[in-house]
Amino acid sequence: MPRIQRAVPILVLWILCAVPAFCIERFPPPQFETDYTLKEPTTPMPRGEWLQILDVVVLVAALSLASWLVLKKRSRKAIVGLMLFCLVYFGFWRRGCICPIGAIGNISLGIFNADYGIPWVVVAFFFLPLVFTLFFGRTFCAAVCPLGAVQDIVLLKPLTVPHWLEATLRLVAWLYLSLAVLFAATASAFIICRYDPFVSFFRFSANPAMWVISISMLVIAVFVGRPYCRFLCPYGLILRQIGRISLFRVTITPDECIHCRLCEDACPFGAIDKPTVQWPQKEYAKGKRRLLLLVLCLPIFIAGGTLLGYKLHPRLAQVHPDVELARRVRLEQAGVYKERTDASDAFYASGQSQEQLYEKAAAKQKQFAVGASIAGGWMGLVAGMSLIQYSIFWKRHEYQAQRSGCVACGRCYNACPRHYIWLKKKKTG
């Protein structure tokens, strides 16, 4: 209570700073009024070539600096500083575009559609973080990604997400990635960009539904560490897999683990693995049989996923505007819909024949049949491999930051007493 009492005068003082700003004399009503309201674009305007080069240069510099701060400097404060800079630059100034996460859509479209030329800056934004992750771990997530930064900043009261829940929820991210690639490859939609939950803040504009999603995600991020990064981010998934084989990686301790257990709860993202003990022989043998069974079942998982994907393709295909328009026109013609939409009005006015529309829709559906089957098979593979992963006994002798799950935020450094000794040694030379 006394603290609050002390804080009130400070708050009042700060607020008073803004009062003089009100002392502007009012102007008489304007004489030249029109009804026209100038619309503002909701997406960032195209940028000049040099600005694009600047973006890539900033990205490389930020990735290099982040890698150095994470692996060499081991400074959480410096990482936060860089994170704030990247939040301002890539988030608020660049308004969240282009970002490597959304670039998945462009890359997928470019690979499967010869008519689409991927801008070089998109290619650079997509591949540079992957390359850095291959060498230095997920330093992009640590300090460069503006989406990660927003969530990191608002994390006030982190709750521990049990491992079983985290593992299960990650399926959603895999599904999201599969769908994002499928929709982009079929030139249907860039769902990652469309449903980016934080871009609303960067652009100060979104439709009401997106505002609800954005604010909900932000509220969740207050209690759950980086929920988007862990359970949704498709790019994060790719980085996770590359992070497994990265050349260098974050270590909690700069030299040796003394098993003090002080770092056990230091990570709000559940990315610290505890040391393991030898399993009982009986349980070990059971685990081996389970593992063998799961490996044998892997083709069934893939086949089941493929079948499910194929069966889902008519639904998924509706995301494509042509397929949806064909359905709409058909139902309008059948009298199910009495009123036309803007899209169907435009179609009728275009003079295009219904045959052409249905042919286009059918061709797109065929693409979806193939794409959805592949995506389904892929999901089956992921599910099978995940189960195999959760059935393997991993030997660990010390507390470790996960190769895949660690976002290199640097929070665990300060929990390690060896880190302080290392710092002291460094200071004293």
Add this chain to the structure above:
Amino acid sequence: MSIEIKQQEKQSNGVGYQSAIGVAVVTAVFSIFIILLLGLNVYHTKVTDPVRMAELEKMKEQAKAYPADQILAQEIQQLDTQLRRDQFARLYFLERGTILLIVTLVLFTGSVIWAKSHRPGLPRPAPQGDLKTQQIQHASRTRLAFIFGLVLLCAGALFWIMHAPQMPAGPLYTSMDHAQSQWSAFRGPGGLGIAEFDTVPDTWDGKTSETILWKSPILLPGHNSPVVWEDRIFLTGATQDKQQVYCYDTQTGKLLWQRDVSIPVNPARDDMDIMEDTGYAANTAVTDGKRVCAIFAGGDVGCFTVEGQLLWEKHFGIPESMYGYAASLTWFENVVIIQWDVGYEGEESKLIALDWQTGDTVWETKRPVPNSWSSPTVVKIDGQYRIVTTASPFVIVYDPKTGIELYRVDCVYGDMAATPIVAGGKIFTIEPYNKLVAVDVDESLPRDDEQTRILWENDSEMPDICSPLSNGQYIWTLTTPGNLSCFDITDGSKLYTQSLKMTFQASPTVVGQRLYLLSEKGTMLLLEAGPEYKEIRRNELGEKCFASPAFQDGRVYIRGDENLYAIGKSE
């Protein structure tokens, strides 16, 4: 002691402390940034704008001295507008900036308070317990939860599959481009009487059945022509008490189905003016390959699927028509089009578009014409489909999508029965007995000067029933008593007139380089489609014919007085 432990536990949350510090730093920086901007805003308001205001006042003074100086007035207006714009922008920024500032300051203060009360202490790890059991349980829980999640995901997918909407297998309505290869309405595509097929039989004999594939009886009389879509032929028949639609198989001639179109009880039906030559079923039906629609002299319309299932009926009431209502139907994409030219004052006539599937009126356009017997045609002109109609005294062209009249030409008078045609960028229409008129189709021509559209007229003996025919180079007209005339399409000059010494009611057809003329007696004359009269051969059917024949690749379908004939070589 317990308070101390509680305090320590409360302070042990290092992440919360770090986050609070982070928020405090960000909000402080942001607040300073906003304050700077607000300060800049105030500076502009207090320093820059007064200077510009003074300048504006000075200019206004100048303007009073030179009131005629337009440039100065314009400059004043521009500066004044700019000043106001800036002022409002600053006010906007001020309001939003202040709100933002207050919010960030509150956040800053809150986060400072939070950080102070949550300063982290050393973590106190809980006792570890049995690690082996924990590991086994941990892995087991993860697998179970994952499988549960997987099952949930699959169940969701299955539910979604079960509720997936049926995707369209094909269009509900047929496009006009697709219809070009079919004989779907009176006189085929565009009502032009042109059969663009590679092989059409040119020799047959009804007596010996040479080249006659089959012959099927028609149950009720009618002068309407057969229409054909792939493997089905449709035609109608009617008497005063009964009206029917027939569907035949093109391969076997088997009557696949016959359906009645109901006749509402109406005493006026007994007093209908129906000439014997017209009959109750002179109107040719239409099909789009999915449905068939027919209209009869009593104004009754019936629409069926090609399998014979009734879709809808509509009854317009007994039409006031001097010789009996005889206009054939036509169609465009999703609508069946009826030229309902009735009455004598030109107040009841209209062009009606009914939805193929439901029979609902899609659009309706009034027509300033009295009763006529001519049929509407839907034809492509300059890349756009148009409805071309004729009735005394107008040729009127409509947009088939909306029914909006595009232009009209006052050029023909009398009892119009011949259907207009479009060839070589011109509409050709006939004034019965008197003249052939060529009308310009250019839609950019002024609407109010109708006469500029008339390209040429040729006063000559003209038919009263048979429609004209053109191959794009010449135009032929055929009168009921059998006088065939040929004109040059460019200037309307007559090239020849030949008396054929037989009577005709069926409109002629051009097939490749040949004209097919079907006489009332059932004689099909094959002539060369050239500037000179040259007869190639005559084929006798041996049965009276009033309806125009229908064509298909390798086939001619002729409706005789009592039978339907399919002519062609057996496959």
